[in-house]
Amino acid sequence: MVNFKDIKDLIRIRQWYKGIVIFSGLIFGGKLTDLSVYFPLFIGFFIICLASSCNYIYNDIRDIEKDKHHKEKCKRPLPSGRLSKRFAIVLLIFLVIFVFFLSTFIMRFFIDYNSTWRFNLMVLAIFINGFLYNIYLKNHAFLDIIALSMIYIWRTMAGIWILNISFSPWLYILIFQLAMFLSINKRKADKEFCGEESFKHKPILLKYTDELIRTAQNLITVSLFMTYSVYVIVGPLVGFSGPEITNNRGFMLFSIPIMMYIILRFLYLTNVKPQIARNPEKAFKDLDLVIAGVILLIFIFIGNYVKIKWFI
Secondary structure (H helix, E strand, O other): OOOHHHHHHHHOHHHHHHHHHHHHHHHHOOOOOOHHHHHHHHHHHHHHHHHHHHHHHHHHHHOHHHHOOOOOHHHOOOOOOOOOHHHHHHHHHHHHHHHHHHHHHHHHHOOOHHHHHHHHHHHHHHHHHHHHHHHOHHHOOOHHHHHHHHHHHHHHHHHHHHHOOOOOHHHHHHHHHHHHHHHHHHHHHHHHHHHHHHHHHOHHHHHOOHHHHHHHHHHHHHHHHHHHHHHHHHOOOOOOOOOOOOOOHHHHHHHHHHHHHHHHHHHHHHHHOHHHHHOHHHHHHOHHHHHHHHHHHHHHHHHHHOOOOOOO
């Protein structure tokens, strides 16, 4: 009998947190206080998470034999035999149909026609991106990381089309670099975790030498911090900023040191606890990181939504 827990593990609900970037436009587009957009966004969040789950299932179907050589992934439903390959294929087909039913027909009740088909394009982009990654890009150094990071852009744009707003190009770059940052750290941790047997599970890890990973890690870390700093200092480009924000945006300058701490804290955690790099959701258990994240959000909220007379 099929166990619901096995299905939950197969579609990887625990990784749905990656879809929260769909709410980026809510915060940075001046829509945080508009309660009417919340429900459509949550529906959109559910749809893109299911789309990502389809990619996870397809990946697991293709990598059953390789996953059997992995210390942890061998325990997944397919390589362990708890779920059959046939069941996974049927579930995949059902979810693909269900996703497009939701994105095409259900979303029409909440957003206009133009926004609906644009949202559908982003869902399709997630599918195509995942398919290309699984059949080709995952075997090429850095193309694999870039491909995975691009999915975050499609998720973000899906939210933008639901809200029907413009979005700063600085933020698109920031989100892409954040995804790159997480992916590079994950490659480093995967290589350390699997050791000399890493090539049996992921042949691509042979191409990532320690020196190459360190160089990429340093590059993306600096780029991530600089992009956020430029966004805070320069602000959204004219024509891309969406609704006009308050004129005390300079208050966000105080968030730059907080962002630097968050980046360095995460790097520290991934070095002393490599399992966090492989499963970034575990970082939410780190109290210092959580507190810094909350403070960062407070500064961003004040800088975009609250007028402080004494500061102006």
